[in-house]
Amino acid sequence: MTEPVKIKRPEFRNLNLFSDVRTYRMPPAAIVSILHRASGVLMLALLPFIIWMFDTSLSSEYSFARFTAVFAGQGVFPGWFIKLVALALIWAFLHHLGAGMRHLVLDVTHRTTKEFGRSSAIATFVFSLVLTALLGAKLFGLY
């Protein structure tokens, strides 16, 4: 009597952050989706910094001067670090905006095919990354 050949296949029941996430190949749509969440959490965590920028840039001319001076360095943080945090927020906003518009397009058109999921995900990345690169270059004074 022959035993049926049992091929051992990886099973993903409950994803383990340390062993599975590294080896699990996510399609572009999944990467857009998880980054939609991650960018939202990042903006939530840095909300006081965003409102601080809103506050100091608007309250008075003195505070406006303090706002611009921060990007040259503040305390233990060098200027490039604060610019990098601002750039991370710019990316988070643009990715969140792009992924949100993708959601709205899917809601309105019901184009729930695999191909459109992929192409719209790539379009989201092009939108957010190109604009982030442009604004980042401006922020760091490249043009």
Place this chain on the structure above:
Amino acid sequence: MAATYGYKRTVVGAHYGWRDFVVQRITAVLIALFTLLLLVKVLFIQGPIGYDSWAGIFAPQWMKALTFSVIVALIWHAWVGVCSILYDYAKPAGFRLFLQSLSAVWLVSCGGWAIQVLWRL
């Protein structure tokens, strides 16, 4: 899956997330349109952006009122978003309730600060 019909149905509210779904999209569109408006206004500033031209954008009363709505929309949007993330990852329910309370305090505090900044301009 718990039954959503009959005498054994789980009785938890009446709209099963419909309001969150709609609110999330309406607030998102409002924030996106506001971003576009702000972008256009900044791009139309002539010369280097100084304090006067930047603060001038928020000077008209209609802009203040609109910004107020956008702050409320942003806080509401963030609340729905953070709740849906916590529903997925934060377990058990008591821990989730704790994190939700923390998020609520965080968001209301930030919203209050932003509104204070806006209203004293």
